[in-house]
Amino acid sequence: MASVTSVNLALEGIAVDLGAAGSDLTWIADAYTVALAALVLPFGALGDDKGRKNTLVIGTVIFGIAAGVAATSDTVGFLIACRAVMGVGAALIMPSTLSTVTSVFPEESRPRAVAIWAGFASAGAVLGLLMSGLLLEYFEWKSTFLAVAILAAISLVATLVFIPHTSDEEESHPDPVGAGLTAIGIGALVYGVIEGAEAGWGATAPVVAFIVAAVAITSWAIHDSRVTWPMLDPRLFRLKGLSSGSLTLVLIFLGAFGFFYVGLQYVQLVLDFGPLLAAVSFLPIAVVVMPISALTPKLAERWGDKPLMAGGLILMGIAFWLITGLTADSEYPAFLLPMCVFAFGMALASTPSTNAVVASLPPEKQGVASALNDVTRELGAAIGIALLGSLFNSGYSDNIADKTGKLPAATAEMVKDSPAVGIQVAESPKLGKAGPALEQGVHHAFMQGMDQAFIVGAIVMLVGLLYVLLRAPGRRVEEEGPEATPAHMGSTPAAVMRRDGAVPAWGPAGSPFAALKAQVIRMAPPKPKKGELWPPPKPPWLQGRSRSKASS
Secondary structure (H helix, E strand, O other): OHHHHHHHHHHHHHHHHHOOOHHHHHHHHHHHHHHHHHHHHHHHHHHHHHOHHHHHHHHHHHHHHHHHHHOOOOOHHHHHHHHHHHHHHHHHHHHHHHHHHHHHOOOOOHHHHHHHHHHHHHHHHHHHHHHHHHHHHHOOOHHHHHHHHHHHHHHHHHHHHHOOEEOOOOOOOOOHHHHHHHHHHHHHHHHHHHHHHHHOOOOHHHHHHHHHHHHHHHHHHHHHOOOOOOOOOHHHHHOHHHHHHHHHHHHHHHHHHHHHHHHHHHHHHHOOOOHHHHHHHOHHHHHHHHHHHHHHHHHHHHHOHHHHHHHHHHHHHHHHHHHOOOOOOOOHHHHHHHHHHHHHHHHHHHHHHHHHHHOOOOHHHHHHHHHHHHHHHHHHHHHHHHHHHHHHHHHHHHHHHHHOOOOOHHHHHHHHHOHHHHHHHHOOHHHOOHHHHHHHHHHHHHHHHHHHHHHHHHHHHHHHHHHHHHHOOOOOHHHOOOOOOHHHHOOOHHHHHOOOOOOOOOOOOOOHHHHHHHHHHHHOOOOOOOOOOOOOOOOHHHOOOOOOOEEO
């Protein structure tokens, strides 16, 4: 996560040193995202089959070597290739981390372990900014890649020493067709979102990418709903915890990366913060996220996952709305309050959403569950930057147009495309007395663009809130029954994920899935009454449930 954001502060130095154009900078940042999003599901399944420690070690080696080699780049194309290879390594790393946590920790302490993982995953983005800001104060952009390589080496040693081997105990049944189709579909979808924001949604490349994504994902859904041992049965998304948790994670990271994308420009261009001060100004996010994430398991035990997921989305929407009240003359404390509200909401919703996803699948499929969790994060990040970023850019461009009438045509177009260029042009001695007026116009247009983006961000959070209220399970996900054993549940989604060959069918009332749902409802623990202890005692079919073998 740190490597995702650390490269953003280094882009200016990369552009100067390598002569990278705007589209080049976009793909230096996003080649990593596309590779990671495309491969994380297949590699999560690979970790379940071949051992999560093995994929974690291999991924860390690939990631670290690619980061070190990236520091030697002298062309844009080579750097983009290195970033893509880093994404391949990250696709091996990320599902292996969470699936190891959920497989090793016993059920009673697993929510807290997931909370700590989610806290670091959210705070890692801010810590990456801080690391990059510190390095760029004294060194060139290559130092950020070397630092990531060094951290990968430290992580590799710790992995070899401390991480136990865990895997699916049953016989391996790979699903190469399902893995390939998900890689193509998700990769094409993320590519289309990124390219659409850059080249326009009607351009050939994003349209073709969306068509490929639709065909591949549809083919995956048909294939994996029919095979005996699917990598990820699409019918599992009918589980309330899996579907609501996945959507909430998409919304959290949509908001988070949209916030980072626009907010970082705000503190640098409007508040005039340097790289290090800009990074430090976002440190309160990590300060808020870590303790709140650690607290959420206790809150979830008391209230359930749904209120936390809904409350987090409400707070994120409120934060977006508060930011729209800022002006070009506002100071940093006025930005600090909504930033802390945003961080509080992100931390409140992230842990129960992650838990909702991983608790919906049995222990031997935690690699796939963790990978699905990572896919939602990457998809949300790509959509957030594309959606909120394009809204911000269009709002800025529309509002600065009338301030560029006296500039040369080429310069005026550059100012319309980038507020950073607008500030540079305004500070040029050649403009003389017209410079301050242009700078003021850039600041005003910037705020208009930010308002436009964050109003839509607040609306998106509201729509997501309505879905969570209607769809999310009212109690803890693991108490709703998806982890029940096949002996008690018969042909269930959980049985499919245990690879016993039982594949449930689609269908309305009277179908096997409808019967399963009714059985789950009957078997689920009752809602707590006032004054009762929570959680209630486990039902017989959950007591003594086995989990994946873990041996160091």
